[in-house]
Amino acid sequence: MARLEKQIEENLLTRIEAELDGEVSEDTRVLIREKLRVKVRQEMGEQIDRITDEIAAGVLQPERERLAEEKPPVVKEEEFLRLGINIRIQHMFLFTSVLTLIVTGLPLRFAELGWSETVIRLLGGIENSRLIHRIGASGLMGVAAYHFLYTLFSRQGRRDFFLLLPRPKDALDVFTMIKHFLGISEERPKFGRFSYIEKFDYWAVYWGCVIMIGSGLLLWFQDFSLRFLPKFGLDITKEAHRDEALLATLAIIIWHFYNVHLNPDKFPGSLTWLTGKISKHEIMEEHALEYEEIMDARAKNGGPRNEDACQVKTPPDCETVSGRCD
């Protein structure tokens, strides 16, 4: 404040001196300069005191406070329920059992490597690892059986299963996406509830479960298996189990983890698996066709097909926003 005061004072005096230049004697100029200096200081002091008193009395608001109050209220972006609680719990069981199976299975496959020995030791020895592998296997079989029944008997499960079936549009989408990534075309494909990425994820797990559970059971109950399988049949089964284990692990790390965690658009990861929710901009970007369907459905249900319609809350009895809504 003092610096500003001094600057204003100096500017004023220089301007007046320039105007008086040649018109009055040097002595008069010095006199006028001194009188002006005292007057300016006195005036400014009075003005500053007045403004400070008014701020203290609440008559004037400091500029920063006033601007903060004038800021428009932050409108929370609408969220859509993408995954219902049932499928979220299934996913949690699935990843817990699969991670357990990977951690306990891979050290058996790569027994000759140093890290395998460390992992097996941390798990309490080879017998413990085998036991934990079987516990994980029971978890995976449980969730696979449950999911199978879910797709048969639940409306949401049947609907999602149907939407996950591969279609010619998926092949076209892959093609369009590759062209986009290569910079040949600006166009990006528009996806419905499930893109080809999610469909691939789903069917890779489906196929993986069939192979791993089938071969795993034959290995688990070897004596029983050898009643109808020749020894080389069991060896092939073991080979299939080992190789598919590696394939599944790599698919999870490279495909699934990239798409849901490491992809720069998602990093450090989407929380949809936990909350089930997806933001409006995410659904518009990643599932544009599903978003349009939702908007159409809202419009048919009486709401206008505009931005306001998006603010309508998902009814609490809806499992997902575009799914079951009994």
Ligand code: HEM
């Ligand atoms: C994602 C799922 C799974 C992975 C990644 C996995 C991985 C593995 C691996 C790497 C091995 C070692 C094979 C070897 O000796 O070289 C193994 C062994 C075995 N797996 Fe799995 N597995 C999975 C699921 C299952 C399931 C579902 C079952 C049973 C239903 C199962 C039962 C077994 C059995 C019995 C063995 C032999 C273990 C032993 O030596 O005692 N696995 N698994």
